[in-house]
Amino acid sequence: MSEKIIDGKAIAEKVREEVRLGVAQMQQEHNYVPGLATVLVGEDTASATYVRSKQRTCEQLGIRSLGYHLPADTTQEALEQLVAELNANPEVDGILVQLPLPKHLNEEAVLNKIDLAKDVDGFHPVNIGRLAMKGRDPLFIPCTPAGCMRLLEETGVNLKGAEAVVLGRSNIVGLPMAMLLQKADATVTICHSRTKDLKAHLQRADVLIAAVGRTEMVTGDMLKPGVVVIDVGINQKDDPTAKRGYRLVGDVDFESAKEVAGAITPVPGGVGPMTIAMLMANTLRAAEIGLSKK
């Protein structure tokens, strides 16, 4: 039943290939190469790893990558000043401020300063506001939700009138995901830790987006046969046989769920690879918007 498994690695490679071609075409036709500025504040190991991975993917696709690393005690003013410079820099098409920021910084205020047309992460309040409204389209869709939508599309899911359950309501996945599914005419229910009867909701879900960050909390017996499961969770589970003593698992118990689901993403290798690929697609789009203004 391997066709059941949604191959995020392969689909992410397909997206990257599209971007690679788009970048090459832009270079040929306009003698211009898209540029992504990454802004890292402080020494958080995970954040540093993410930023490096984004930079490396840029290089692989022919996108210029400009890295900025500020100390952990950077002031709000200094960070906003850097954003202002990047806004003004014509060689910068996309600006990615790696989140979360150190606690003393006002995240929303920083995101608010990013030029809307360079907001490749899609977290500018105006982009989110547009995502939340009918008849208005954000310039950029946040990368992980955009990746989930692409996975659904590649799986051939018809969202019109589908019953969709979003489990989790984070700003970076759950809430924008709910808005995207709703815009695609699904009937969306947002479930969360306060939801009283999660199983009842799952029993009627044609599509499940699990993004709650709780190890394998959804099991196969809770699902409706044929459901398409997109598992955004990345949790560490103890595993003495693994080198590090743990392995990565999703919010869904893959083994039992795959017996019931019509299609399901594995963890890792499902949603994970999509996020950076969609960031690259957003960066190419930002460069296209930039060129159309020049």
Add this chain to the structure above:
Amino acid sequence: MSEKIIDGKAIAEKVREEVRLGVAQMQQEHNYVPGLATVLVGEDTASATYVRSKQRTCEQLGIRSLGYHLPADTTQEALEQLVAELNANPEVDGILVQLPLPKHLNEEAVLNKIDLAKDVDGFHPVNIGRLAMKGRDPLFIPCTPAGCMRLLEETGVNLKGAEAVVLGRSNIVGLPMAMLLQKADATVTICHSRTKDLKAHLQRADVLIAAVGRTEMVTGDMLKPGVVVIDVGINQKDDPTAKRGYRLVGDVDFESAKEVAGAITPVPGGVGPMTIAMLMANTLRAAEIGLSKK
């Protein structure tokens, strides 16, 4: 069973009385009176009636009302110029641009120009973006959804973990309502014209917000016993016994629904009176924000 009927008129009067007292206190303590600027473009009869009604309520509560009426062929530039002047005017605390605008004007661009701190209608994309995100609070909540929340509060509904169905997904009611209920920890499902089995959703709803604009489409047999129904619909229904030949009814069939519901708003006299009352509350709040900066 008259206690079942949620008396929007009485609750709106309670809100107005709170505002009246707040305004009087502000005048006494700060020698300042809040000011609301209304901007009407064109000659739409309904819009003109709404604006007059808002102005009259201002006068009743001691709020200064400044009315601006632009011709139907006003340019985008002229309208944005007026908004800029009102932003700069220290005597204007709230700016209300009556929607919808004539088709040739860009509504989002106009709303975007309103000073966030004067956005008493709550439709600035940044206010909507904040409404759509966890941990961020809009300065102002759109008036009709805010009114519905107040009705639920006055009815003593516990939203935490409640099953809530929002029927309809308009920018001015359905979508912000879904976000507010979600922020209050309800499990929210957004139903709409593409929803396949509305009755199944209604059968589990503890709270129903009907805002779809279809005459009495929800009937008592579709509801779960004890549900709290907030009916935002205002539809004309033929009625030869009425003077005008029609009467106003909601999206819910009141007679059959009230036999099943735990509480229900009538139409008219339910949600209707709340909208302007909440606008007044927002205007007082805007003046408080303004004073805190002076």
